[in-house]
Amino acid sequence: MTVVADAFAARHGGAPAGVWFAPGRVNLIGEHTDYNDGFVLPFALPHRAVVAAAPATGPVSRVRSAQEPAGAVEFTAASVAPGDVGGWAAYVAGTCWAFREAGYPVGEVVLELDSDVPVGAGLSSSAAVECAVGVALAGLAGVQVAPTELARIARRAENEFVGAPTGGMDQMAAVHGRAGQLVFLDTRDDTVERVPFDLAAHGLELLVIDTRAPHAHAGGEYGARRADCERAAAALGVPALRDAVPADLDRLPDDRVRRRARHVVTENARVLEVVRLLGAGADPRGIGPLLDASHTSMRDDFEITVPHVDVAVEAARAGGATGARMTGGGFGGCVIALCPEDAVGGVTAAVERAYAERGWAAPAVFPGTPSDGAGRLA
The missing domain is CATH 3.30.230.10 (Ribosomal Protein S5; domain 2)
Structure with missing residues (x-):
């Protein structure tokens, strides 16, 4: 200021x-x-x-x-x-x-x-x-x-x-x-x-890992994903993919469009489950598998991750993270890793080591604190 x-x-x-x-x-x-x-x-x-x-x-x-x-x-x-x-x-x-x-x-x-x-x-x-x-x-x-x-x-x-x-x-x-x-x-x-998110009370910390991979939204890839989602909704006869359910996906003949829709449908379900767990006062460690599943969906169905991001996620998990995923629109950007407080150093070191082995610039790592x-x- x-x-x-x-x-x-x-x-x-x-x-x-x-x-x-x-x-x-x-x-x-x-x-x-x-x-x-x-x-x-x-x-x-x-x-x-x-x-x-x-x-x-x-x-x-x-x-x-x-x-x-x-x-x-x-x-x-x-x-x-x-x-x-x-x-x-x-x-x-x-x-x-x-x-x-x-x-x-x-x-x-x-x-x-x-x-x-x-x-x-x-x-x-x-x-x-x-x-x-x-x-x-x-x-x-x-x-x-x-x-x-x-x-x-x-x-x-x-x-x-x-x-x-x-x-x-x-x-x-x-x-x-x-x-x-x-x-x-x-x-x-x-x-x-x-939704309450008091990680410290559970001995946890959320790390934000800036992969330093270039990230841009105004280009064609983001718009292409949005167009695929609109095609899927039109083909299913629903106002938006929010209204589709997993059983609807088999009605989409185009494999790419079907995978894009599957990501959105399953991602919505994951959000609701995280809200349910945290709202009920559950240990936030329980959301780790949902973070992992989200990343897999973005990587395989929506195809918006890049090597810097995938390596950071894999290294964070290997270093002791309870769950990790890319965050943001994709094609670069940041990864988040849910970590026990005593694993923060190990997770950070694991990601830095994985980057150094590939000759990549070191990532920036900092705690993500709701503000x-x-x-x-x-």
Whole structure:
């Protein structure tokens, strides 16, 4: 907070009107179910995008990111439209556009952005930026925007302005997160329940392993998976794969489409079982096999893992993890590993050793701790 506020003051000659934040997220389980009207179970991370903001004194908006050395990007918030701004600043300009499209007042703004959410790691660094900008815009305009409405605005920015065909899980986790709890989201109607996730009480820790493998959503592979899911739902005559059951899958003649659908149908069932177990107060070790099964499904049926990810999962299990899976949209990014506290060192060492043996760059490993969602810092 202090760093970004100080940067704002140094650049603009005065303190910002406020400082706002939104977190990245880890998805415990429920991958590629969100755009199929299904169930997901993410939580907000302590890693955040932070925005210092104030109304602009001139006719244009200006945004600068501490992570982007090229300098400020300018646009006109009052008239910006899809296609006007590209690159990293599209997430900012797109949020201004979507906020305006939702009927809220948007004036020209100056923004200083800083983030410690790893970029390209599948931890929703883009949603963190969108939601941080969204709460900043609401604060500057003096309007109350409900968290779910804010998440929908941010998702529209990502889908329609940036052009990434993602579901709404990332933004909902960013605004609904709460320390010590998971966000159980039914993406059909955006209802949210919170599920307790106190691993320390059971002598457990959830490790997040950033594999450092490149990760991108706007490309064709993510969209291709979504299109296959839509084909499957149409062939089955259901509104979305959320409405299909395992017995329906044999009616899909195309093997690839059938495997894509099988992942979504079984993943929804796994999410519900994890919620049932944790909600009943069961030992979280019991969800380990479900995490493992989720990864197998993503690898074999949805085909979204890569060697860096698969090696990390296998090494984590060999090192003592109770369960491990890729998290995020796939094709790179992060792995999560549920570990007994006394196995954390062994799991970390096993993954680092497996990477070193292959000549890969060392992964980054840190604890995944459920944290609070978007809000104002100052």
